[in-house]
Amino acid sequence: MHRFFFYNGLNLCCCFLIIPLMRQLIFVLLLLVFCQKSNAQTDELDLIQKNLSKQQDSLKYIDMLNRISLLIYEKDIDSTFIYAKLARERAEHLDYSKGKADALNNLGIFFYLKGNLNLALKYFDDATKRYRQIEDTPNIVQSYMNLAMVYNAQDNRERSFAWFNSAFKLGKTLRQDSIMSLVIYNYVVFFPDHFNTQTKRTLVQKARAISTRYQDERMLITLDQLTANEMIRDGRQKEGLLLLDQAIDKAVKAKLFYVSNDIIISMGNHLLTIDQKKAIIYFKRALAMAEENKSLIISQYLSEKIFNYYDAAGDSKNALIYSRKLLKLTMERNDINRTSGIDYLDYALKESEVNTLKTTTTYQAILLFLALSILILGGIAILVIRKNNNKLKGLNNDIIKQNDYLNGTLETLQMSQADNKKLMKIVAHDLRNPISAMTSAAKLMLTDVATEEDEKLLSLIVTAGKNSLQMLNDLLQEQFKVIYTNKEPVQINDILQHCIAILNDKAKAKNVNIINLAEPIVLPVNKEKIWRVLSNIITNAIKFSSPNSTIEIRTAEKSKTFLIYIVDEGIGIPEESSGQIFDMFTIAKRKGTAGEDSFGLGLAICKQIIEAHGGGISFKNNPVRGATFIIELPKT
Template structure:
């Protein structure tokens, strides 16, 4: 009897198996605790069950049982169908063919319910393989042909390489001699298309058998030996058993020692891995071999082993019943009755869950109590260290503030002198209107500088303090800023474009808000190329006003975007004409805006420009007459 490649654990269009099977298992096991999506968690468990059957059927059953239980609770039909299919594989490999047939049939019905044609094909193939194992060959052939016909319309036809391979391997006599190579080549093309190395190894066995049966045994046996070695080196033990048995059969009449060696190698793998069907098959071959050699003592030993295995199988069959297809149909009818009994068990389950949760909570509390006792001393030391660090930082901050105030104090006299000189020159009647305007601007700028210096002298950089709120017309404030800074923009042949006519009144500190707008517009001038335009716009939101300052300058690189609001930030850069930055303007601006219960943010792209947004609440007495929707902030 030929035993086929059982790649049935994979759902069609699931991921391909490859030689890195153990690595895949370890990788998924590491990922499990971090999967929070319940459906993805079920899929991961099913994949582990599918990957594990080659190395440990117990692990495969454990993962499959967990997946089936969770999928059933979540009513996840696809996950439950995959788990049922995995159970079919497990019982198939254990030798309980009736149970395998039952679970394969259940999986087929589940896939049919969710219109999963690809997995319906592979479930049909699995059923055909079980029919072949229990000797119902005509049923197996018809079922294979049904799977082939069903798979013709598949868009992703990776499963068809397995169907064609298994059918050709088990029933070559049902295929015309001229068509066998076509089936093999078609299966090989599909496996190559999807880079399924496992199926390609199995197809090599088919080619070897083809050479042997068609008059080229030397080439066929050499190919079969190489294929078996490659399969074993890849730890594909289940797949290798067919090849080892095939090699034993080929050498049985010509080289007894080699034949026995291959049979025993396969038997050792079957026993170690718990592959029940292969275990019985190889022992029977060894028994027949020694009977043919008239070695009755050794034959008697293997006959005893075979009887013992048959007794075990008979117990399994008696426990599991005879016709599990019929059992599965009845099981579906009984499911509705089971649902009714579920409600009766609900309160008991809830009570048990409460008890379990109580125990878990007590365990967690006890564990945390132990941890707290162990870490109390460490925390005390860390707290002491933190206090020392805070004291040191406080001293540094005070020194830092003292230096700032000294510098501000030293600047008062020269700036005051500038203001006085501007005032003297301004009264000169011979001055041209342009010169008078310049003197006005100079005196206004000097006055603003003096106010900033006075504030630096009187504050500890906390812009939330000393906010003197008054009614402010935003249009007038922006017009004043643009007018004052237009001369600075002309130095770089730039144009400040103000678009506002909202006539919105807000409550705020005019001088501080003027400073914010001054900082933003000066930054745009500084970091924009000569000849560019800088746009200042306003928009009304439902209960707020949005001010936008947009330029097309050098932009802010992503790597420093999270630092630009820091005081004396390290993200400082020179302007487009080498203007020196100081790293304090945006920090102060952010403090002022937040002191007005507002928000400031920006969006920027390197070499494409920057757009700053200021959102301020509107005076509650002001009636908003129109609403403009605007994108929410993407940076802060």
Template sequence: MKFTSMKSGHSFIGRLAWVLLIYWFSSCDFYAIRTIDHEAHVDSLIDRATVLKFSKGIERSRIYLDSAYARFPDAGIMDYYRKYDFLRGNYHDENFKPDYEKVQSYIDSMFGVLEPGVVRERYKKNYARIYLLRGDLFHHLRRYDEAYSQFFQGKILMESTFDSCQSSQYTSRIAGMNYQEKNYSKAATYYKQAFHEVMTCSNGGNFDDLFVSRQGYLSNIGLCYSKLDLPDSALHYYDQALRFIGENEHKFPNQNNFMAMARAVIYGNQATIYLQQGDLLQAETLLKESIRINRQTGYYNRDAQLSQAKLCELYLTNNRLAMARRELLSLKTSLDTLPHPDALLRWHHVQSQYFEKVHQISQAHYHLKNYLALKEYSDQEKAVFKGMDQALQNLDSQHKIELLSKKEELNRLYLMGAAAILMMALVIAFLIWHSWKRTRKNLLKLAALNQQIIARNTQLQTTLTELERSQQENARLMQIVAHDLRTPIGAISMAVDLLLEDQLRVHKPQYFLKMIKSSSANSLILIDNLLHSNTTISKKEPVELQDFLASCVDMLELKAREKQQSIHLEADEARILVDRQKMWRVISNLIANAIKFSSPESTITVRLKKRVHTVQISVQDRGIGIPASLKANIFDLFTVAKRPGTAGEKSFGMGLAISRQIVEAHQGKLWFESEENQGTTFYVELPI
């Protein structure tokens, strides 16, 4: 195909797009309106029909639903599907009189609702489930070949849905057939597989998948191990099933009856194991509870009949003949109302044992004959299952043949699709090439512009980083200023308070005024120094350390007096070159820390010792000491080793770091010795 211009290329693509769009619309089913479902409304109808089922009977429930749907003209596809599914379940319920013809009729109706191809594809999971329901019906009617066929077709559909919930239903049916064939080991394996599938399924709100199937599979695994004479494994899975019910029943508050029935079935199964182990008391307790629950109207009465038969066997084993007789009569009354072939078989067997114990041999012989006849008939019916493996193999072979046939058809479709894709690829390649020629220059311009933008962004990022660093430095400077100004301003505040309170008995006003003047001068000098440099030594001058330390002690004496503390000074005469203001910050900070971390009424000792080449200043307290865990970080700027003082004073964690920097700027050393709860001594060593 030749294209003379870009315009003709776009025209072809446009026509192709319209063809695809028209095809898509034509493939949309005309059932779109019918697929609008009314889930909440149908829920309410089914809830009402369920109440009528148990109070007025199945027919009354059906009449109500038919009438309600007659006034429901907008019902969607799934609305009808759910109606037929509910009625199917009604007529298949063994607690009522089953009507399998009606079950078949409603299953056919479910097929009819989903029969149109487009609808069937949209509801593939529901369509696959109908095959399983029909297979269950044929299985119950002992039409096993047809049941296998339905299960097989359902399996094929389920495989295409990738839904493990649906897959678990097929797996559980295989497990059930193996169980009936008495292949209990293989049945347990399939039930475990079904449990794994249903536990990983994505169906978020289906009660059957989220609860019924999960607890049922656990219980059935236990039943298989019980048949394999592995009682510990069986009890383990029964306990798992009961624990699962207990942990999840709160999620389904409207399903209390089902929870009770599920527990009752498990109790009956556990009792069988305890009977085998000779624990008759535990077995009797479980059987009575199982019978009490499932004997109620609307509950699983057939399971109660089996539990009654087991209880009769227990009474006979324990030679409680009167109780065995009473339970046998009760069971017979129940069987007359609700026939149950398995329970009837066990009833005849227990009856024969009972009459043998009471020495009524003729009655025992009569019931034994009936038991053997029913057992032979039951065994003949179950013998049909012997060909199950071969039937499944045949169906699997058929499935493989169908898959090969479909694969061949798909290959043809793929070949046609590949040709169409190749043609489209050529068209797209031409359009791309044409567009590339036209946009190449634009791309080059865009690349140059991109480089300019990247360079500008780099420049802006650098500027932003510098601004952030400057901001951090300013914040740090403010914290240091705030910390170092606390001591002189605090001294001024205390001196003013004493002047205002007229406490002049110890000192004259001039003493406090000199202190205020000295502290104010120190504050101004400190501010000036901090604005230019935090710890850099500006100038050194000769300082008489004895007088210098005395002035530091005097300034902080009032602060110590507030905590009933005293400061004791012991000083040799020494004169060295230091930056007076910087060193004042160091000594004041050490004495202020000693006051902060000392107990009331304690003494703080300040010593000055002159040596050959150095002087050593120490500040010793008898306070709370420094814990070992904090010692390594005590000189860090903004250290985490911060604690409140003994009177709750706030700690900023910067003073010691600044002090060490100042001392080291004088070529000196600052260190400490401390024991927790014993006190701390800080040492400053400076060269003469």
């Protein structure tokens, strides 16, 4: 009997387990009014009831109802329900959040004391949610302890510990930390095995310091009882019993009825193993106090305890006295339970039905709104369709006419395209002959020049002629591009060696060294077109390489493709040009490192050739300098 908190298996409505009932009453008293001056509780209740009808402020009136509900349960537990119900109804009407939360909390107390743990859990949980919404941290801590208390009564130790732990952690953040003394007390009493002796003493000292700071006489007495019980358990029986006696004197002097009774009963239980007669004296003292305060529950418990003692001792006279007392108290309890006009279970069930009905009504309202919205939108859509129907018919006719016109225009363009291709072919052919003749004549003249200036001019003519022929070839390639189906097995390394041999003189002129590290492989390609691609890429590498640099050709294999890497140490590709270098007539063209011209066609044609082979071409700038072009060709 060393603690006065909740025990498992409680059911007030159908059994006489008086110990748990008594301890519940004491726990609730400590839990919810522990910071109230103990000798002023009854006076406060009388004062609030007297002034209730005079209160004009609606919110303060609700607070007074909730306070009465909290204080009156010692006198009449059913009144706790009545006042909490009334406070809740008024708070709901005025949408007063704190009033609703306090009323839910009081309903939780009522159902707990009535032994309905599931309903207690429901109302305590609802109260916790409300307190969280209004950020009432002290009451959130209290609600966490309420939930822990109910879970402990349901023998769910894991959840009970979790809620006590949450209360402990949140309570430490409070600036006004008066509630922490109760939190610590609960923690230690409910879960003593979670703390070693030193930790337990430290926590009790902390709780005592908080209670002293806030002059909380109720908690100080309760902590004395806890300390005394610990002493007795540790074998310091004499010191513990002395401290319990002192705690009884303090509690009686402070008019703490339930606390006094619990300590007196605790003292009697300790004495049962030492001095039974003295223990019965304490039980009788507690019984007299319970009868004076009209507490049937505690009176019933103590009468049964004293009766059992006399019956076991063979004292039939005293056993008869207390058996009659016990029978009378039991009949009084039954009469109260039978005549109580409060159908609290019906209230809870009706509340659940109302909540369900509200939810159903909300869903029905949403569905009705959606249905009406769809009907309205449908009506508007029909009106708009009807209004614009004639316009749509007219537009449809216009579209048909425009389509016929566009088809005619397309045929004309196709004919014009064919004519343009034919003309381009003729012009290119006619231009190639004079340009070739001019270039050949200039080459012949270079074999026998009189002056250095003439040699320079003739060289320029030869270069311009070659560039012009190259540009004509590129134009024809773009204009008459085809899909290259005439593929044959070709040794790629042979093509690379041929390209290097042709371009070696141009590379040596810039002192550029070409290194071929390609692995031999035979691929199905159009030999001429792939030679054109490789030649173009290597030419560009030479064109944009710095003197005394290296061009490296490497290869790699994937499961289905073959990759050719052409790596130079030149000037790289500017970031702003990276997305344009494969475009036809790109504006990204620029001169080489020795002033070589670019026409902006080569890479675009390379891309077309590679894609016609089912492959791809890309590039990346090297980390230090230069760029790498990657050609990927399928193996089959």
